[in-house]
Each structure stands twice: as structure tokens, then as C-alpha cells.
Amino acid sequence: MTPTDLGLDELQAYRPELPEPQDFDEFWQRTLAEARAHGDAVKVERVTAQWGLHTVEVDDVRFPGWNGEPVAAWLLRPRGATGPLPVVVTYIGYCGGRGRPTEHLFWSAAGFAELVVDSRGQGRDTPDRGEGDGTQWVEGFMTKGIDSPENHYHRRLITDCVRAVDAVGQLPGLDPDRVVVTGGSQGGGLALAVAGLTGDKVSAVMPDVPFLCHFREGARTSLDGPYQEIVKYLRWHSQDRMEPTFETLDYFDGINFAKRATAPALFSVGLMDPVCPPRTVYAAFNHYAGEDRAMTVWPFADHGGGCGANPPAQLSWLLDRGSAPEL
Amino acid sequence: MTPTDLGLDELQAYRPELPEPQDFDEFWQRTLAEARAHGDAVKVERVTAQWGLHTVEVDDVRFPGWNGEPVAAWLLRPRGATGPLPVVVTYIGYCGGRGRPTEHLFWSAAGFAELVVDSRGQGRDTPDRGEGDGTQWVEGFMTKGIDSPENHYHRRLITDCVRAVDAVGQLPGLDPDRVVVTGGSQGGGLALAVAGLTGDKVSAVMPDVPFLCHFREGARTSLDGPYQEIVKYLRWHSQDRMEPTFETLDYFDGINFAKRATAPALFSVGLMDPVCPPRTVYAAFNHYAGEDRAMTVWPFADHGGGCGANPPAQLSWLLDRGSAPEL
Amino acid sequence: MTPTDLGLDELQAYRPELPEPQDFDEFWQRTLAEARAHGDAVKVERVTAQWGLHTVEVDDVRFPGWNGEPVAAWLLRPRGATGPLPVVVTYIGYCGGRGRPTEHLFWSAAGFAELVVDSRGQGRDTPDRGEGDGTQWVEGFMTKGIDSPENHYHRRLITDCVRAVDAVGQLPGLDPDRVVVTGGSQGGGLALAVAGLTGDKVSAVMPDVPFLCHFREGARTSLDGPYQEIVKYLRWHSQDRMEPTFETLDYFDGINFAKRATAPALFSVGLMDPVCPPRTVYAAFNHYAGEDRAMTVWPFADHGGGCGANPPAQLSWLLDRGSAPEL
């Protein structure tokens, strides 16, 4: 089936207003301050040999995330690299985790360091106990802690992701002035959130077919995927819970982060994406505050986007911006 | 999947004109007069004990419907109630019947009498022999007798439903001045038809996600459910049968009944309903002649509507209108 | 589609051996003792009026469950009943909760008290924070805490269900010698577990199309439903996690509870059930220790089982066993 969203012209002009919580900035400043109060100590274990690798050096990293809880990550870099390396921080798509280091060999092969950040609860190595009563009324993470922004799952996950950028400064051999954040789908939404929350700490952001943007339209027009968890939830609670639900989600909406982000940005979108409808991606893109922003359009793509074509395209865009590693 | 109909604003303004048969009123006056000519004798058998019930009294009722044929119903009421009780007359959704009395315990628990009316042919206890040659070209009831309004299935079913209200007057202990008609889906369409045909005999009508409204748009835009029987039928007969088919169905269209109904009305609608698209529900609602009319909107609901939340909402709306039983 | 399991003859003889954890009894004794150590104080609030009910009295109950945490329940009984009433304790199917009291009107209409027990995390009113790290690798409850029997979700849920029977003794007007446990699907598995763990505290058990029986075959042969969460989980972890997973689930397997349960039992099974394959139901039934056990066979039913026919059948079976309320 071919889902048909707005035409490309309409998408390029699509810039809907979204209610912004009055205390949005205060909420995030407080949240991040609390997390940072737990300190910056990072644990690193070299695991190259046990994975049988030769050309890359692999570290199993635990950095302090939300509430100071240890968040797992893989750090991969070209073996024997000496100078401070530019770093790509990669966030993961919905319901995956950091997986195995052998599944993340692209950026190190290209001469970058890469920090692959686990998603709490979704991956195997970073638990998420939950806040409040920890209950989720509908399967999945979109409604976990939906009763308040304080308790919502994505408050914790985004905090972890910001703290991953903080952790870069604690890891030897990395260049904190060249930190790129990226990811696909949920990972793209997370990268955008981090760009909006960390100011000039990130030098580029590359959200690929990003999720977590304009939840209201995502719920209304997606045909599949996790925006539908919100639909399922509101189907049972719709009269009393609709506004409070979206008010909670506003704190995690990519539009609100995009308005605050200024790093050079490379988005991508699949014009037949049933999971992250094009309008939701453009809604964030058209609000993006930075001037150097570009959209890679995959006209007939579904949520797979550019598939294998995307990493080389991202690499090329980065190199054009002078991020080449000196090896 | 998320079917997306018109936006809520557009729905609230959606008031399409529908061709009304010239002899609409005459057709129904004649139809009802013929049915009433068969007399009003109602048969009642007490069955409380055989269903093992204690707090409610249950009667197995047979009242004369179309052509005087006996239509089955359950009458439930609080055991030991003495004064004349307000009555809720419940009609059933497509392809169900009155079922068992144990499946209808809400209104009697709330102190009302409830008359649950079987649907001829669809349930177990009320046969429908059919009129004309009795043939249906496509499975289902929507095209049974589609060759003329005289022979169409819903002529007989709606007549039964009107006669159920007549029967209330024959049943001891009920208050004929407080008769509420309701039902979900087909049952909602039937309640609306009864409200349009009985004038001040009903004191309130509560059509829940009603079917049988604006057949032309229902056939064009529903994604599932019995409007599709019309599509299937017209797929094989479309050139010669399209206009006659819709002309027959106009006699049973909720829009035409809504224009004639004046009792206080509580509709409901699921904004993602693929079976009874929101526009078809609003088409009837926006033509409703009574001034006291309200719509319960379930924003993310499919054809399930408000599910378990609906009966309490209906009860609350009734109580607000002073229909409380005095027990 | 028609899923075809073993023939009826084969099912009636199907009695597979299941590994039983050596410390099964010790595990449950300890678990229940710990829960009971939190005391028996039950909170009761009368809510009849706010639900607009007349013939039944409704209490909103909170009783202490696992870890002493408050578990929500509805207590319904015929209004004005005086003598101690027999009680039906109802557990709920997968991913539902106690819902609204207006959805549970059968047993009180039949003169019984009914205690409808919420399922922690699955319903709205009883949170489940989780144990261990609270993480679930796969959506759903089957793998929540799958790392150990201590942490598994069903340890907590079954404890709540046993404590519901304990709570009956704290509630005035109920007859602790006539406590019937029942439920459909997951609720049936829970009723069976309670029967196996409480000895003569329950006077009858009625597991309807029960889930939670013979997880190994459930995972291997079900075509849909929550046994598939185990499949999904083991798909990603199959080599290292298969045995530990089933060893954890053995602590919650209906077969092991059936071997310990002696109250009169009425099971039901749908011979075309794709969710709880007939063989899994018979596996528990054929191990059931009590002599008075019967199976209601619905030959062509899927997981809907006997639908509306089941409650009257259960009532009739209970009345045959002399459980009639004296009203």
C-alpha cells in the first residue's frame, strides 16, 4: 500500500504551531541539573579481544545517565588512532538497544570514534525501573509514565542521551569540539532533542526519518508504528486523558527541541513513510532554528528511508563541513 | 491503521442534503398502520428462575411486530419494584440478537426497566421470512429485499422497533411517559428511526455510533462493516441498480428520521470509526430536529466507541434530564 | 482459519510430564508468607451511588497484595442481602483490569457476592512497579522479570490473587466457606494457581479457557496471543536463555498448580482456540488432583469459548453443588 501524505510543496511549507509548555526550559534545566549532580564518573572496559576484532578498538562504556544510573554504550574507534578523534554519538531506534559492537562498524571504519548509546529498557544492557508507579497501561514505551512529564519514560531516555554527550568529555582520545549526534527513527528524535538541549556542545545533528515529532499529527495520521501506541491508549481513555496526554508529550516533542537547536543539521524523510508520516518530520524541520539545515528526501521510501545509502550520504555531508578525522 | 475522515470542525458543519422520497411520510404511516391493525396482544412469561437470577425479574416477551408476527424481547426490571418504572428500549447491533437476559443487566441494576428487542432474522428467536421472493443477492441484510422499499428488510425491522414502543403500553408496571430508546451501531440507527416515527411517544433517544445514516457516503467511505454489503452488491449491478438501490435505502436513512425527531438526543461517535464513518454520524446529527441534542465524541475510538464508558455516560445524561427511577 | 490441534480422544489422554522446580512449594510458601506478613487491613468505600446503581451494592476495595501493596477490587452484592453470601472471586484476562463495576453484574444478580480483582499493571487502578530492574525486553508481561522466578511478574500477580481470597475473610457479610475462584484466559490460569496454593480455602474453581498452562507447548503451538511473547523473546535470546526462561516459567505453570488443587473444578476449552491451544488446557486438566473435575468442551470455539453461554453454565454447575445463596 502507498500511504499518501501532503504533496512535497505542501510539506515544505508545513509549519504548524504546537503548544509549548510554559516551563519547558525550566523543566529540562532542572532535569539535567539533577542528573549531572550525580557526577561524571565513566567506567570503561576494553573488550576488543573478546569480540575477535582487529582493526577497531572496542570499549564497553558505562556512563551516568538519569538519576546517575549507569547507561551502557559501545565506544568504537580505529585501532591505533592517536590524535583526538571526532565522535559520532548514535542513538537507537524504537525497541532496539546498542546490540553488539559488531553491528556498528561504519563510523570507525571511516576514521571516527563512535559512541553507541543503549536505550534504557529497550535494549539488554540498561534497565529502566520506571518512575511513579512504573505502570504502563498500553504495551510499549510511549505511555510509560504518561501521567506526568516528570514520570514519562522519554524524560529519562533523553536525559541519558544528553549525558552521553557529557560523557564524551570524560573519554580519552576524543575531541569534544567535534561531536555529532545521529540516529534513525526514535534515534533521530533523540538526536534532535540532544541538539536542542545542549547548545553548542554538538557540532552537527543528523536525524534520520525521525520519530518523536508532532505527536498529535503522528497519532492522527500514522498508519503503523509506535505513534499508534498513543492511539491505542487514548482509545480507552480518550475523553478524560486526551489533553493531559498531549500536554505531557509536548515536553518531548521534536518541534520544541528544533526551535532551540542551532547546529548544522541533516534530516532525512521517506515520502511514503507510514510510521513517521512526512508531515511530522517536516513539522520539526521547518521549525529548526539553525540556518545550516538540509533535508534528504527519499521520494518513494517507507520507514526504511535511504537504507544503506544513508550512512555514506551522512559521511559525505559531514566531510563537506570539515569534520574529517585526521588519521 | 488510522482511518482519517474530515477534521472535527468540518464534521460539526457537515450537513449534506439527501434526496427525500416524496411519499416518505405516507409510506411509513401506511406501514405502521398495517402493523398496528394486527392488534396489541403481548405474551409474557416469567423466566427469572430458570436463569437463576435474584435481584432482577425477567420476562420473556413476545409482542406483535411487522405483519403481527411475534417479536421476542427480554423485559428486565428490579425485583420487587412497584411504581411505574421508566423504560429503556434497547435495539441490537448488526447480526446480533437479544441473546441471553444475563447479558443485559445494566439498566435494571440502575433501577430502570429494560426491554431488549430481538432483531428478526439476525438473532435466534425472531425469524424473518422475507417479503417478495425473499432472495438476497449478497450475503447480509442490507440488500435483502433491495428491489423495493416495500420488500426491504429494514422496513420490517424498523416496524418491529416501533411496535416495541407500542408494546411498552401493554406491559404492567412501566411508565409509558418515560420511554428511552437506544442501541449501538445498527441499534443506534434503529433508535433514531423510532424517534423519528413515534413523535412524543419517546422521551429520549441515545444513538451510539449509529449505523443506517447516509448510505451513499457510508458506501463510499467506510472501510469495513455492513455498508460494504452495498458496495459488494453495486459492484455487480452498478450501472442499472445504483440509483434504485439508494432510492430504496432513502426510506431507511437516519437523516430522514433525524429531520422528524424531536426528543432529547444523545449521540456518540468514534472519530476513527471505519465502520460508521464520522461524517455519516454527523450527517444525521446535524439534521436532528430536536433542540436538546448532544454528541459524545470519542476522539481516537474506532467502532467500539466509548466501550464500557458509554452506559454510565448515558445514565448520567438521563439522570440530568430527570429520568431517575423512584424506587 | 481453523487451527487444528490434536483430536478430542488424544486430548483427553494428553498428560505430559513437566519439570517441577525442586523448591516449588518452598518458593510459594515463602512468597505468600512474606506477603501475609504485611497484614490484612482492607479498605472499603461504598460507591453505589456514584455509579447510579440500585439493585446492587458496590464497594471499592483495596486489599494488601504482594509486598503489602494495595490491590484494587470491586465488591458487588445484592442490595439488602443480610446473611453471609457465597462469593465468586473473579480474575481478569490478559491486559485488562477490573474495569468498571457496571461491567460485572452477573454474579450479584444471581445472588452471589463477587469480588472482581484488578491485575497489577494491566488495569488502571493497581500499579506494578516491577522487581529487580523492572525491565521487560519484549513488550508485554510474560517476560517482565523473566530473569528469575523471584522477579517475574506473575509471582506478584498470583500473590495478589491468593491475597484476594484472604481478603474475603476481612469483608463483612461474606461466607468464607463458600469461595469460588474463576476467570477466563489469564483469569482462568490465575484461578487455577489460587486453587493450587490455598488448599481448602476455596470451595470451587472454574478456569475458563485458561492461559498460563504448559508454557513450552503454548510457545511451540499457539498461533496468536501472549504465549507468542515468549517466542518473540526467545527468538532474540534463544540459545542462552531458552532453558532458564522455561525454568522460571515452571514456577507459574498451571500444570504444577493443578497437581496440588483439590476443590471441585469446572474447566472449559475451545477446540479451535489459537491463543490457548486445547492441548495446553488438557495438560493442566489431566493433571488436576481433585476428583470432582469436569470439562466444558466448545467444539468449534476459538478463544471466545462459550461466550455468553458460559456464565449460566457455571452458575448451573455451582447450584448443582449446593452453592446456592440463601436470600
Added chain:
Amino acid sequence: MTPTDLGLDELQAYRPELPEPQDFDEFWQRTLAEARAHGDAVKVERVTAQWGLHTVEVDDVRFPGWNGEPVAAWLLRPRGATGPLPVVVTYIGYCGGRGRPTEHLFWSAAGFAELVVDSRGQGRDTPDRGEGDGTQWVEGFMTKGIDSPENHYHRRLITDCVRAVDAVGQLPGLDPDRVVVTGGSQGGGLALAVAGLTGDKVSAVMPDVPFLCHFREGARTSLDGPYQEIVKYLRWHSQDRMEPTFETLDYFDGINFAKRATAPALFSVGLMDPVCPPRTVYAAFNHYAGEDRAMTVWPFADHGGGCGANPPAQLSWLLDRGSAPEL
């Protein structure tokens, strides 16, 4: 998907015993005698010109069927043919009718006359009012009149089909000694029934992927199609209605007709047929009483069977048996 029934060796040996109603022969003798008592008058109207045809002569035929009711048929024959022609009587698959004569041009092109018999209620031109109360609890014809063999739909339809063979004797230019009955799916089951009921009145029978054979196994093992109507019906009525339902259907089961049929027979079967599982076809074939019987096996076919390859194969088999028309 590939439905896998028994292996071919097992199928060839599959000869299950089916309960045969004691009064089976008496039932059908009485049924046919009653129908024949209405007389043999056939109405014929030449319609060749209005269909714009040149090489074939087309008659619109109405012959007396069950209860003497007029059954529609097309009679096609080569234009200008003089001698008495062998006739192929064709019955139609489930939920179709005789359609247009332009859809039945094969047998006349091959030099035969063909009588294409409408199916009452299923086609456009032959109504079926129903017997008893005319109600069908489940959509479709399999349960229409399921309460008794007297009232069941297929009693009337099979009677029509036998009467079609009777009508051949009333139509000029046809050779009543060379009457072949055939059809696909339901049409195949009907041809088999006619062969079993008319003795030497038919000179050959060609049931193509026949339906209406061994209803018990059809309901248990089919994955799609009208045997599933029985499943759907018994899902709601299974305990009280199972045996009576199959006892009614035994009167219309191809196995019982096959035991009585002796004309040369050419069956066909698709070994991956999800609608008419191979075992149901072999069940009838292996009971067939005639010695000259053959099975065309389409090893990988679904219910489409041999598709366009089948008519030439049937023609060739007929010609081998000396049925060639002399033109």
C-alpha cells in the same frame, strides 16, 4: 501459504465411514416425487439476437424445480445443429448464478448442447423464499434451514438440479440418452448429488474440485470458504446444535450420493485446496459406486484446480467415452 493435507498415498486410501440417515432414500424419493407432481412444463424463449450471438443459439429456459417453482437456465447449442445433441448440464459454484450466456460458450463451441442451471437465491434469476421461517443464523446458505433436512436450502437446490435433468427430456433437439452433469466446487457437489439420485438418467458425471462432501471433515480442516459457515454457526451453538447440524447435513453429503452413483465419473482435486480439502474430495471419490471413475490430480493447485486446463481435459475424457456430437 501452503496448506498441507494428507499425502497422496494416504488420500488414495482415505475412505471414512459416514453416518447415513436411515430414511435417506425415502427422504429423497419423497422430495423428488413431490417436485415432479408439479408437472414438467418448460418455458423457452429464444434470446440469441438480443445477446448479439451468431454461432450459437441461446434459449432462456424456465423449468419447474422444487415446489414447481420456475428455475432459470440458459440452453446453448451450435446454431443450425439438427440431430439430437448430447447435453452437458452445468451447475454453478457457491454464490454465483447462471450469469450471462456469453460466459458459457465452451460446450456449444465443442458441438454439445449445454444447459446452465441457475442456483436459487445465489444467482439473479431464481429466487429462494426459504422454508420454515426462512431465517439463516449465519450469513450464507450452508445454515439456511439448518434446523431440519426438510427445510435446508440444499434440499431445494438439489431438487432443482435433478429437475434440470428431467427438463432435458422436454427440450427439443436434445438426446436424453447422453446427459452429462458437471460443475466446479458447489457445482461439482450438485453434479454428484444428481448422479446419485437419477441412476441411469445421466450418462457421465464430472465433479470438479467438489464441495458438499464430508461436511464434518470440511468444517474441521478447511481454511477458507463456505465450510467455514458451519464452523461459524457451531461456534455460537456448538454444544446443543453440533450433532443435529451434522445429522441434517448428512442428507446432502456427497459421500452418501457417491455410494449410489454408477455413471462414469471424472473427479478433480487440487492438493493444496484450502476451501475443499483434498481429503473431502477423496472421501467421496473412494466411496463412488461406479467402476469407471478417474481422478484428475492437480498437485500444487488451490481451489482454482486446473483452471483453463480443465474443460479441454473433460472434453477429451468425454470423447474417449464416445460422447462425440455428430454434427
Added chain:
Amino acid sequence: MTPTDLGLDELQAYRPELPEPQDFDEFWQRTLAEARAHGDAVKVERVTAQWGLHTVEVDDVRFPGWNGEPVAAWLLRPRGATGPLPVVVTYIGYCGGRGRPTEHLFWSAAGFAELVVDSRGQGRDTPDRGEGDGTQWVEGFMTKGIDSPENHYHRRLITDCVRAVDAVGQLPGLDPDRVVVTGGSQGGGLALAVAGLTGDKVSAVMPDVPFLCHFREGARTSLDGPYQEIVKYLRWHSQDRMEPTFETLDYFDGINFAKRATAPALFSVGLMDPVCPPRTVYAAFNHYAGEDRAMTVWPFADHGGGCGANPPAQLSWLLDRGSAPEL
């Protein structure tokens, strides 16, 4: 499901501009000239007897198509017809071939000759070796040779179809002044192409639910069928291949042929066609250059269009235009 395209009014006004290749006419003149240079020798073998037919005469024809390669066809005509007969040239729908002559008996029964043209590669009897490297990146024919108009599959297929009309002149007993081209779906697109390329060589064209019209909108809005092969292909190649792909397809687009065709034309369209969306059919129809053009609208039809009603409708339209065979 009911796919909803534009409303009928909008469709009737829908006349989108399509880029037309500058060398469109030159490309086709060259292509056809090269094919015709291979000569006109047609091979004919009488096969009436081996198919057992009596009223029609059947020839197995091989005529020179693209590159002079032999293209298979069936020629059917009324047996014994003497005068020059009007001819219907039939092209076949996607992924079918000429099949068996016994599947094409309508036009000869109506007194016409019919030439049923095999589709190279798609049927059994006419191979297609391919051009260029012969590779197709996506299953199916839409992207076979998509690298250039020279190599594209439909260049060869359309050439065959034009040469079929040329071959009519070589076949005795046919009237080259009364050549009608027709077909459904792909066959309709081919008929339209032939009408556009052969000028007054065809006396009428009847494209039934035609495919191959407005590929850009077909890819964007179809929900099923072979336009989706283009989507699948562009999903993997979308950035570099989108424009070149549609530029190649412009050479085979029905809109461009419609602009050049002048013979009387009878189109048909199903307003709920998910395979050939109504807008694509109207896009060609509204550009059709001939003045005598009509559209048969099947309002509720999917891609089945008018089914069995279509051939009689076409015959009637032809007879109105004086094409009656004199027999």
C-alpha cells in the same frame, strides 16, 4: 477496503500535463520501421480439431513482432464464414498470455474474427530475451530494461502489438478496414498505444480499465498491482533514478498515445480501482484526441470493472457504430 480517489466531477475535469519526450514520434517511427524491416511473413496452422471445437475455426498464428521475432496468437472465427470479417485484436492483462483458444470464445460467437495476441515473456508461447543486459532489478516487467527507452520491455511489447494489426492484412478472410483493438488493464494500455501509433489502421479502440497511463500518479496513488513495481524499484534507487525512470516510462505512457489517437474509443473505469486508480484512466481519456469517445463508468467497481457485463457492452457499442459482421 474502499479506496477513494477524486470525486467523479473532479475526474471528468482531470487533465494533467505530462512531459512529452522531444523525440517521442521519432523514437516510435524508428522502432516500428526497424520491426517492419523484418518482413511480414505470417505462419498459420489450423488447430480446430485438436481442441475439439465445432462452431469456430481456430488457427495458431505466428507473426513477426519486435526484431522479427515470432509472436504467438490465436485466430478464432465462426466456422464456415466466407466474407471478409471484422476483426477484434485482443491484448492481454499483466502477467497473462494468450492462454488456450477455449478461453476466448466471445467475439467469434458474435460473428467477428478475433486475434488474441500473446504477451512476450508473460505468456507461455512467446519468449522475451530482453535487450541490453536483460536484467530486471525488481521482479516483474515494469522495470525490465528501465535504464533506457531503447531497452525497456514495453518498447518490445508495444511493437508486437502494432505488428499484430499489420498481420491482420496477411490473414485471409479478414477485413483490414474493420480492425478493433481492445483489452483489459495492461491489454487496455496496449490497445491505446496501438491506436496512437497506427492512425487510421484501427477503426475503433476499447481500453477496459487501462493500465500504463500516467505512471507518475499511478506510482503515487495505486494501492496494489504493477504500478507498485515502480515504487519498489524507486524505493531502492529513488534519488538518482527517479527522473530517468519516469523519463523512460514517458515513452510508454497512455497519455502520450491518447493525444495521437483518433479512432472512436470506448474506455471503462472502476471508481474504486486500487490497481489502476480512476485518475490515471481519466488522465488518458481526457487527453484523447478523437471526438467519438465514451467512458463506461462502473461506480463501485474495483479492478474487475464491469466483469461479464463488459463484453456485451462493448459489442453493443460496436454494433451502434455499424461494425456488424455480415454472415
Added chain:
Amino acid sequence: MTPTDLGLDELQAYRPELPEPQDFDEFWQRTLAEARAHGDAVKVERVTAQWGLHTVEVDDVRFPGWNGEPVAAWLLRPRGATGPLPVVVTYIGYCGGRGRPTEHLFWSAAGFAELVVDSRGQGRDTPDRGEGDGTQWVEGFMTKGIDSPENHYHRRLITDCVRAVDAVGQLPGLDPDRVVVTGGSQGGGLALAVAGLTGDKVSAVMPDVPFLCHFREGARTSLDGPYQEIVKYLRWHSQDRMEPTFETLDYFDGINFAKRATAPALFSVGLMDPVCPPRTVYAAFNHYAGEDRAMTVWPFADHGGGCGANPPAQLSWLLDRGSAPEL
């Protein structure tokens, strides 16, 4: 859905006999000899820089395959490696090609050279013109050239794959005594074929969830995937083409290659694989001639098998056999 094949015990004993073509060895000797007669010249182009890679060296290789036609491959190796490297030759799953070098970074990261071989026609870079007439009757490659083993697609593809091993000897820096062949699904079947055809030229073979094994059972029992192309083909041709089709496929059946292969082998199987049913994998495995053979069983896996867990498992198995690269 959970497809259930034989139990694990039965699978381990499943060793069906398959007809072996009399000239099987002669056919392949001749085929390979013809291909080798075209010479061994390999073209190599360094492309590391244009892909932006640093730690690996990438060559775009074209080696002579079937008929001497150039077959594309990527050669990846650790940058700066000097000694002769062990090589992993990777074949690709159905309907994919070599893709981009950035998608194949595992083996070089582990210190091996890897030669990733394109599949003719299926990928982008190696065309397949076809043999005979080049026609395929059913979409897909399984029936391309099905008329004879000479013309079948897999004759050419397997020849390419053998020639890839030959090419290793032409590439500097590789160790021809340590050549491992591997691949998933179709790639696994190809690796097995190469192991059977090249004797001691390969030092290990690792077929992962292999396809192309026991086509007869694959067609009969698979639920999805390319074995179904055979079903689709035989559905239309089943009577005349069944035996010839399987006789052609016997030349490409993994069972026949397994009987001839002796290198250490690591198979894998998913016990719930609907595409390559477990029995087809065990059929080849249980015939495997080499003594050092192992099966990695993924008990609940579908065709995804061990996913990301598989490459590390393969690496570990190789290192256990002393294949470690000396870097």
C-alpha cells in the same frame, strides 16, 4: 504465527533420499570447464577513498564468471595488512546483491579479507541476460530457465560462485589455503554448492539458514519465500511440468552438493523458519559428507535465524579451527 515442522529429534534423523541425476558430476564438470576456459583475468580497482573509509582497504573486483562474463565483487581487508590473509567469500541472500562495501565491515574488522560476491540479475552490478529464450514464466529466479538444467538461472549463478573461489588465487595478499565460503539463505545454499564442487579448495563452509535444499519438500511445506515461486509455477503447469521441473532442480539441490562436500561445516537453522523449513536444512545437513560438521540451532527463530549473534558465532567456530589471521 508459529509454523511447526517436525520435532527436533525427528529432524536430527531426517535423511530423505533424493533422486540424483545420472550425469550430475559430468554436468558440473563440463559447466565449470567451459567457464574456466574463458580465462582467469581479474580486474581490480581501489575505491577506499571514494567510500571515505580509513581502516579497511576496499577493491571493486570484476572476475570472470559463467561464460566469462564479469562478475562484480567487493574485496575488503584490514588496511596495511601485509601477510597472506585468510579469506571469507560471502554469497548473498535471494534478491539482494553485493550492495555497498560499507554494508560488509565485519570480517575485515576481524582481520580477514572478505570477498562479497554479487548475484547476477539480483544485484545492481552484475547483469544476467539469461539462456535459452531468457523467459521466466513466474516472477522471480527460481523458474528462470526451468525448461532445462542447461538454461536454469542457478547453473549460471553457482558457476559464478565457484569462479569467485578461483579468483581468490588471482588476488594478491590472500591465502588460497584458507578460503571460507558462507552466506545466509540463498547465500547459504550457494556456499554449500561451492563446497560440493570445489573439493579441498575451500577450507570451511558456513551455510546459514540455507535455501536451495530439497526443493520438493521446500515447495510442499514452506509457508512463504522463494520456494513458493515453484508452487506458483506448478499451479499453472502442474500436470505436465511437475517431474521435469524437479528433475531440473535436482541439479541445484543442496542435498546433492552436501553428499560431495567434505570441508568442516557450520550450518544454522531456525526451528520456526517458514521460508526454509527446518526439514529442508536437516535434509542437506544429514547428508553432508564431511565429518566435522555442526548445526547451530536457533529454537524459536524464523528465517532471521540468529541475526546479529551469528557472525560472532561463526568467527568463534573458525578461530577454534585455527583460521585466525596473523596480523
